[in-house]
Amino acid sequence: MTFKKAVLTLHLWLGLASGLVVFVVSLSGAVFTFQDEVRDAVEPWRLVDGQGPELPPSRLQATALRHHPANTVSYLMYFGPGRAAAVYLADKAGGSFVAYVDPYTGRELHFQDLRRDFFTLVQYLHMYLLLPPAVGEWVVGPAVLIFVVMLATGLMLWWPKRKTDRHRSFTIKWGARWRRVNYDLHSVLGFYVAAVALLIALTGLMMSYEWLRTAATFVSNGGQTHPAETTPPVLDTLQVVSEPKQPVIDRYFEQMRRLSPGYAMLFLAAPTSTKQPVFGIAYQRALRFYHRDDYYFHPVSGELLRRLPHGSKSNGAKLVDMNYDLHTGLVLGLGGKIVAFLGSLLSASLPLTGFVVWWGKRNKPEKPRRTAYPAGA
Template identity: 55%
Template structure:
């Protein structure tokens, strides 16, 4: 068996083993790519008219959002300010443990819309994309192993695609649309697979980094020259035995005022729940709404509201910046709308590869069967 034949066997059997999962993950990823753009067109409550007055404080947003949900706790609610022309949201679980997101006018605190995320279309698509509707502990390995196999498939596919002779290269870059359908399918698998390989690798690897954070940490270590704990990694600890004065204002308001002052140019602010009083209250501010790469991070004391730790994007190491970039790379939005188009096409082609590859395998299998059957009478004669 030659090297290419061995690679072909690996490519075939790994593809058959992972094809269904790769198809589902890729097609749902393609659908999810433009979710913010689609929702902005179909959900008018996501936008508001910009006003000259300052936004209301988080405590007021939470009070308005939870007014009709007496079983929910204000301490467990997440508050997000997106941008001057976007509504703010309060996210929490109600007494029936349903994930509820309330959209409010950030300038008045008026409730604009209430959404049950469990039945929301894009939430379901995201859940299928990440977990295949399986328990998270199981899905982690099913999806993770399948995507790891897909990475191997892309690499072995490039080996199989590479032509032996220079004169063959031109035909490997084009699809013969006028040929028989089996040849067109073969070209779709090989040519599109070649063109989408680099995009597919970025999407697959960035997805694996979310599933297995140790992989992303390994990349960061390599980029940062092996530094295990750079100064900007927050490891805030709370001394629960230390007596501190309780805050005289709601913690979320203290957090909001501080981060507005420290990160004045950042559009989006995400304030985590106050929690139990034993862990820090975290907050993240982002330079641009709905983009998660350029961010500053804060930790506050859960009783006094004192700022305990902060790290700013400008001061982060190259490896940490690369790590922060991972989600926006995965969705393509690191390059704006054009990047989303690239990610969408890459996901769509990735979804097609298991289908066209299976058709190629099935055709060759049937051809081999027919050849064997045709050879039987000749042998008998």
């Protein structure tokens, strides 16, 4: 068996093993790409007209719990000027909800059950195939890893042997028979989308696998480690602390607004234990997740335990912070999202066209054999 034949066999069987998962993950990723733009167009409660200072998070919590007393608060998001804040809640049955609250008036604008939200379902389809997360991640992760290998083997198979074949390798012969057109759609489009698909696949895997994040961080930092960036501070549980006069979550909020002035978006986790620090994030731009300052607070006193501003982070930490924006194309704005959308859509087409290539070869009608007659017959 030649090397190219071995690569073709590997490409074929890996594709048959992972094709359906890759199709679903890629297509759902394409649908999810413009979720913020679609939501803003069809969900008017996400946008508000108010201006001025925002209400403290305790007021927003109180509004949500007054309307939905059976739930507990998980975390809050301030999405920036002109946008409603969101209080994320959970119930005892494991349901997840979000209450959109006007951050300037404290009025609840909308209450949403995330189990029935279209884009939340698309996100879970993309990440877990709507299976339980513990099961779904063991299906999606290996399939995406296989897809990365298939991109490499696909490029090996696409690579033209002769200079005269290069033009054919870069163009689709639309006037040919449908089998040839389908083959070109698989081969030529696979080449054009390979770089974008590889970036999307690798950034997706970084969200799923800690070992890949650690490896990427280690390489980006030139072999150095920065434990303070990955390890939360440890609380001294023997230390006696006093509660502030104001609600402790408001103290988190005030310190983040003071130390990260002008930052548009805030994430605030609700305290869940007196023995674990509370995590908060300040994002420089609304609906962008790269440029961020990280905070750790004492859950009782509200004292700032550690601050990791964007400017002091290592290259590896910045890469991890940028990962979601790279995955969705957000890092380049609207143009990047269009590229990510098209890359995901074309990635979804590759398993389909590849299957048709395999099926066509498998069921190709045999040519009638010519009968050899003896000379002179």
